[in-house]
Amino acid sequence: MAQVTISLPQANIQARTDYIQSFTGGQYSFTLIALLPTISTRAINSTSFVSTTGGGAVPLNVAHLKLEKINNLSLLGSSNDVILSTTNQILISSLATVSLSAGPVIINSRFVTANQTWVAGIYKTTLSLTASGILGGTITPASQDFSIDVPGFISPPASIGTTSILINDLSYYRTANGINGNSVIPLSTTVPYIPSIKSGNTQFSFSSNSAFNTTPVTPVSTVNTTLTGIANATSAALSTTDQSLTNTAGIAVPTNNNQTLTYTYNIGLNQLKTNFIQAGTYSVPLTYSWNKLSSAYPSGSLQAQANGNLSVVVSDLGEIVANQQTVNLAFATTNDYKNGVNLNMPAHLKISKTTPYNLYVRATSTSFASGANSIPLNVLRIGPMTGQSGMNTIALSTTAQQLIQGADPVIDRNLNILYSIPASATGMLLNKPAGAYSANIIFSFVAP
Known part of the structure; x- marks a missing residue:
């Protein structure tokens, strides 16, 4: 059976914009003289685009079809825009005054990406094209596999920037939970993933415009990181070793493929009073990683990374x-x-x-x-x-x-x-x- 595969670009999924692509729906032929027939289309054998790569489905109505041309006869302006379904939809009605020659049937497809959560995989239905009417001719093949290829990707910002924890009041040294700082990171993905984080050094670097007797030696492990609002989030002390921030189930593909992750950095009260008393700026580079679950499509590893910095800024307080x-x-x-x-x-x-x-x-x-x-x-x-x-x-x-x-x-x-x-x-x-x-x-x- 013939096959058509539409590969959705990552850019359209992220931006939630329609994707348009033309494909050959078959060959039109006739035996005597041909006038423009009524051409119809429908999906057969399934009520949705069914995943061939591990479960799930995509509704048929994401696909909009128009008849673009037969051979060299342009028909896009007179063709109906039909939403794919299991019911026969008329792309164009017969016009007795229009004659045409045999040749390829070109279909213009438009895929609506908005309001759909796209999970990486290949999704297939069977597309039927028929020509009817007096002297209508035929379209071969009468049906062919019609597939959507959804790419696997994880797309964070190019750079995270600096997250600053400001210790500008002595009350932070007296609060039972210490102090928190947040970094909100947008992410777009079509695969489930596990987020992780690591530091570039084992200790914070220190700089200050204030007087100090000795340079503080502050391990990065004094800061704990977790994801706020994620049910299976885990907490990890910063380390030069990559630390996972969820359990092995990871995070599912988010609704509409876009989400924001809130990374919360906590310095506990004892760590704050022991390691962050001297006024100045304590800094460390961070590497954020997002790794596809190994069980998810596509096979093999898929990782995205972005770099940022964490700064703890202690004011001159007395x-x-x-x-x-x-x-x-x-x-x-x-x-x-x-x-x-x-x-x-x-x-x-x-x-x-x-x-x-x-x-x-x-x-x-x-x-x-x-x-x-x-x-x-x-x-x-x-x-x-x-x-x-x-x-x-x-x-x-x-x-x-x-x-x-x-x-x-x-x-x-x-x-x-x-x-x-x-x-x-x-x-x-x-x-x-x-x-x-x-x-x-x-x-x-x-x-x-």
């Missing part, structure tokens, strides 16, 4: 919180004047800074005041409690005094502070009227 707003040192007994007074303030300050930092303290007034009476600021010492490292002890002044110098970036560091007036300074309290003497104290990262 915060000082005084967990207790009031500090009271009481002189209630003669021993207090003799020995001095100490006050331990556990977790008095909470420090967060994404760059190396200095910590300063100063008073906003020139003395401790109680009405018209005053006590010099330098009676007060501020320093670390026992066991608190990396801190100096200073005498209070209106000039900013440095408590900490060049400490590494940190999130929510608690500082245990010791406030004291030593015995050597209690003499400045003698002969002062009783009362509460106060001053405002400011802690800061910079010396104003």
